[in-house]
Amino acid sequence: GQNIDQPTEMTATEGAIVQINCTYQTSGFNGLFWYQQHAGEAPTFLSYNVLDGLEEKGRFSSFLSRSKGYSYLLLKELQMKDSASYLCAVRDENYKLSFGAGTTVTVRA
Amino acid sequence: IAGITQAPTSQILAAGRRMTLRCTQDMRHNAMYWYRQDLGLGLRLIHYSNTAGTTGKGEVPDGYSVSRANTDDFPLTLASAVPSQTSVYFCASNPTAGGSGELFFGEGSRLTVL
Numbered sequence: 001g002q003n004i005d006q007p008t009e010m011t012a013t014e015g016a017i018v019q020i021n022c023t024y025q026t027s028g029f030n031g032l033f034w035y036q037q038h039a040g041e042a043p044t045f046l047s048y049n050v051l052d053g054l055e056e057k058g059r060f061s062s063f064l065s066r067s068k069g070y071s072y073l074l075l076k077e078l079q080m081k082d083s084a085s086y087l088c089a090v091r092d093e094n095y096k097l098s099f100g101a102g103t104t105v106t107v108r109a
Numbered sequence: 110i111a112g113i114t115q116a117p118t119s120q121i122l123a124a125g126r127r128m129t130l131r132c133t134q135d136m137r138h139n140a141m142y143w144y145r146q147d148l149g150l151g152l153r154l155i156h157y158s159n160t161a162g163t164t165g166k167g168e169v170p171d172g173y174s175v176s177r178a179n180t181d182d183f184p185l186t187l188a189s190a191v192p193s194q195t196s197v198y199f200c201a202s203n204p205t206a207g208g209s210g211e212l213f214f215g216e217g218s219r220l221t222v223l
Binding site: 030033035041042043044045048087089091094095096097098099100101102 | 140142144149150151152153154157159165167168199206207211212214215216217
């Protein structure tokens with residue numbers, strides 16, 4: 001199975017940058033995903049990494065190091081609407097996708 | 110509108126009762142999943158199906174069963190509900206189990222077992 005760790009909470013100021021780290025241990029790695037979830041809503045897809053390196057998508061970027069079992073999600077130019085929970089998820093060799101507990105990001109004016 | 114439909118959206122249930130949460134998708138996705146979400150624990154995989162006719166156990170399968178008779182439907186059954194099964198349940202789908210595409214989530218079913 002997977003063991004996925006990410007910080008519980010982070011707070012940042014509007015316009016700033018925040019980096020959410022995720023470490024994982026898995027019996028077989030087959031991709032890492034980041035999802036955003038606003039309170040009371042379903043998660044929505046942000047990014048996918050399967051090879052080492054940085055994937056950039058607008059204000060959001062995601063990085064992966066498979067040898068270190070490490071990923072981060074970088075949120076730039078923070079906006080109030082970015083206040084949400086960010087979920088790191090790892091897929092194993094059987095295509096099961098397991099999620100971390102999530103990081104609640106609060107953006108302050 | 111294409112997507113995933115879950116029903117019911119909310120339900121209060123007496124302990125010991127049988128309950129089926131319905132999930133239907135019209136995107137012809139092969140892979141489907143059931144998660145439960147509890148405060149502080151995140152999303153935990155209950156059961157999954159990589160393609161119609163096959164199912165597998167996730168992290169927390171005990172007390173739950175699923176079936177995948179066709180591509181579109183993936184019902185989750187609680188044979189005899191217990192209070193610890195109070196949670197928000199999300200159904201999700203993916204075009205293929207091993208693809209790079211996103212999981213599409215339903216809006217969730219909030220279940221309270223008394």
